[in-house]
Amino acid sequence: MTRELTFAEAIHEAIEQEMAQDSNIFIVGEDVQLLRHPLFEKFGEERVINTPISETAFVGAATGAAYSGMRPIVDLALVDFFAVTADQIINQMTKITYLSAGQLTVPLVIRAACGGGYGDGGQHSQALWGFLAHIPGLKVAIPSTPYDAKGLMISAIRDNNPVVFLEHKILADYWLFLLGGAARFKDAQAEFNIPAAGAKGPVPAEPYTVPFGKAEVRRQGKDLTVVSVGVMVHRALAVAERLAAEGKSVEVIDLRTLVPLDRRAVIDSVKKTRKLLVVDEDYRSYGLSGEIAATVAEEAAGSLEDFKRVTALDTPIPFSRVLEKVMLPSEGSIEAAARRMLK
Amino acid sequence: MTRELTFAEAIHEAIEQEMAQDSNIFIVGEDVQLLRHPLFEKFGEERVINTPISETAFVGAATGAAYSGMRPIVDLALVDFFAVTADQIINQMTKITYLSAGQLTVPLVIRAACGGGYGDGGQHSQALWGFLAHIPGLKVAIPSTPYDAKGLMISAIRDNNPVVFLEHKILADYWLFLLGGAARFKDAQAEFNIPAAGAKGPVPAEPYTVPFGKAEVRRQGKDLTVVSVGVMVHRALAVAERLAAEGKSVEVIDLRTLVPLDRRAVIDSVKKTRKLLVVDEDYRSYGLSGEIAATVAEEAAGSLEDFKRVTALDTPIPFSRVLEKVMLPSEGSIEAAARRMLK
Amino acid sequence: MIAKDVALDLYRRMVRIRIFEEKTAEVWHQGLISGEVHLYVGQEAVSAGVCAHLRAEDPVEADHRGHGPLLAKGVDMKRMMAELLGRKTGLCQGKGGHMHLFDRSLRFGSGGIIGGALPLALGSALANKMRRQNLVSVVFFGDGAANQGAFHESLNLAAVWKLPVLFVCHDNRWAVSVPKSYSTAVPWNAQRSAAYGMPGEVVDGMDAVAVYNAAKPLIERARRGEGPSLLEATCYRFRGHFETDNMAYLPPGELEEWKAKDPIPKLARQIVEQGWGSNQDLERIKAEIQSEVAKAAEFAESSPWPEPELASKHVFV
């Protein structure tokens, strides 16, 4: 049975269903008894555990619990806060399985909200998946629809390795209400350009998984390949729609996970279209757009005629929304780049 | 007047000369009164300041001192320890100038040793420049010769922005003695495959700068472009030498700084050779090799016939030297890749 | 006991914060300020009582709830409000916003990462110490921040280096929805100062005069080069964590109980009782500030947006 759920409801359902059938799963983080109140009501304070603002301690504790037989879901609130606990993620959590030669495993999910577009300033709107995907031993999932949100979260919870699950604030409505004050606006959807298909969509009631490392072709096309992830997938689709009206055929690939990365999907598409545009909300250099370029160059250098990237600038994120719009990718900047490539 | 100095002596001379003529420069970090003993002797404890093992506190303190008029050099010992102070680097140090719209500036150098190849294990041998170069507002310098070490350090100290200066342990002899126990080995140079031209070389006595964002073509060639940084530049040169004997002409580019990145130098070379091999000691994915691929794809997609990368694997660094040799790039793996490309 | 002019100065500083913050809330709800705002209403006595001792050159660092310290330090409200609205005329030309307020002329900075400001305060103090300037750095943070590693490292290092720093902890009992009583293993963070061999005091942060008197010796001590100390001020955020906080997690009656201790009427009563001023005097102060705030809001709302090119400036200088 499939119903329409919001992006946030889909994630909630995934966690609730998994927690109900595996008592080793617990949630730990700041304010989780508030943010995850229905889960707190259902599973109690033993399994939905509030913490002090001590990310190093509770992320490390989750790692230790994971290799001691539990399956923690760490609620990091915003991905920006990864920096205060970076050592526990970069040097502990993701190295222990390897350095112990598989003696210890770390089945753990880090859940964090990411992304900008609502004017929250430089330390609360970052994407940062370029950092996370560069860490060996860490999987990175970034859903763009409610269906994927549930399926990827269940895959993340069932995975026996550390997984970062990033939910974009433009898709997870409760974040826009809490941090963006969405309720203030008569038309919040317009105010934040919320993509309908990302914020709400059909989700099967029963548990299911969306496999890691399997990109989704959101739109078929033959003239240009656009590769993206998260909210920007919807921005790209909107642009493709507009260009289709002019007879231009744009293929849009949603990576869904950065680690593992579905290199094959990107390569096959580029072999067909010979043109590649990467749209990335993270900082431009030394990140996702580069890895996609390298992937194609390694396997299909010959077939790549044109490559561009529309990304966040290599600058911190400015507060003023007029500047934020310039700093982050937008339908405008994506369309401009696509048009140049389709000339 | 130019003398032969070791890599470490060159860095020391740069700092000593700059400290002598700018009393705002000071050094702060763990064990600096030991590690930088000659500077401690000369400038005293007011300007060579030991710290507790509190990287978050002293890196943040250095940032605060920098925008309060001082010019700190933070001695982080090993770049691996960046993770415990990542927030101070990612969210504070490198954002303050931008978010304050230039009201505050942060003239600061982070000096850190990096790199493996001496069997020191997973938390003490990392390169990590892929992370650092992904941070907007941070410059990244990685010298490969004593000449560049002095010139880049002086540029770093005189820069009005945060700069990370990475000295590779294979080049900075004192690190190999301290951490690798080089003194134990009859032939330390062979034990660690220390590149002569990197460990010791001609250095002018007077202060001079090596500009940021200006790559150096270490060897001219026409059949293949190899782009690298740090110790791997020397590995690439050794391979190029060998291949030259067979009439194969390999161009070797030493980037010297990752931020700013001399994209022009890479593009021009690839337009000539049409083949690009990136050699990177950092983790493979979402890092340097990708950024180089994107740079070429953006500006010269048409002229790139073949692209490969020889990098550290996407795994933590194993301790056993037989495994470390497999995990890190080596002359063997570089040569194999180059030969495939030159077929 | 304090002098008349001090009392009136404290009153003025508190009213400045209160009226500015109420206006900020109004403007935020109109949708003119994007993102979060964490208002200082209820905590005014803390910033007023501490900043009354500071010189313009004394550096101050604050957290996400930083409007109070900045206003108490005497910021130009026009440029502050313009920054909150993301305008070109703002303190940071709109690039910083509510959580990143920087005013070089006041040596003021703030940030949104909990605990992130403490190490920075050590830096300005270290610079001032090296330059033999007897200035004092003050850093304001919350009870929640006292459980971040940065708190521990910073207090220890400030003590080891004997830096002129005053650590001011707003003990407003909550970190978003998590009570201090749950997250902190000891009743008072001031007790933790013993772990760093520095003085630590708890003061009633709803009483401006008490804060003023408690901060005085600690700041003077730092100015004399005798090192850092920790001041913990009990207070309360009347408007909740941020403007979207429904405060459903609060125990019944707690908010009302604290609102009854409102520091502004309290000081007003003292002033009138002590004969330091009349109700008319106080009304005059309020009126002055009301118009200052109104002008600031007008200025901000009528200010231009930053030009798009600004987005790529100031990454490197």
Next chain:
Amino acid sequence: MIAKDVALDLYRRMVRIRIFEEKTAEVWHQGLISGEVHLYVGQEAVSAGVCAHLRAEDPVEADHRGHGPLLAKGVDMKRMMAELLGRKTGLCQGKGGHMHLFDRSLRFGSGGIIGGALPLALGSALANKMRRQNLVSVVFFGDGAANQGAFHESLNLAAVWKLPVLFVCHDNRWAVSVPKSYSTAVPWNAQRSAAYGMPGEVVDGMDAVAVYNAAKPLIERARRGEGPSLLEATCYRFRGHFETDNMAYLPPGELEEWKAKDPIPKLARQIVEQGWGSNQDLERIKAEIQSEVAKAAEFAESSPWPEPELASKHVFV
């Protein structure tokens, strides 16, 4: 007072560490171990006195100086020495090495980032608490680690969650070349336990019996579910920070002064005086361990290297 068998057990644990470490030094200087080694010689009484109370299922985390705790917990020396030599037969098949020793059968782990192990110890304790197993997690770290933010966050969280953890601080006076007296704002880290409302004690870490007696109630307390505590043991690293440390920074005489307190002869004297055992008994123990260590070294040196394919295994499972 303690029982005879306890005394002999402590003696055996200490001698195991001492002889193993001396062999490790020898092998390291021969160039058979790559990178750094941080040896435990001089600190034996601390691990021996604490681990004597532990069960195999009690989790232990250690830092870069982790040989002592692992040996005291009863590791198979063969596999440990093989790991130090980077061989396939090692605890981690050569992937971990000296600073990353993991032994699942003993629930032991170690790492090289200062302070990094403390949060991990909370995790095993949390898991055990959730599963109602009355096990105790012990984490060993140095005086230098006590100035890392992770120390503060971990002690506070362990107290808030009332976790069964014993925090054991090796106070060996030095963090590489930086003296504790310079880096730590208070004389004793044990005092800091007051900042977390947990018991904190200082014990003579050169006296195995003293450590044993001091650890006993703290571990029993944790096992009863009464929460964490901090034990600070004064001790000294006779061989310096690592094998390349010339110790030039030491005050003259300090090393000799501490060597005079060597915990092994000290316990030997007690044993003989108390009539718990004769010198011959002690010599026999030494001889047994000497041959165990010799066999371990032989085993390690004659073990195969890991196959190259192993480099890319175990990233994900």
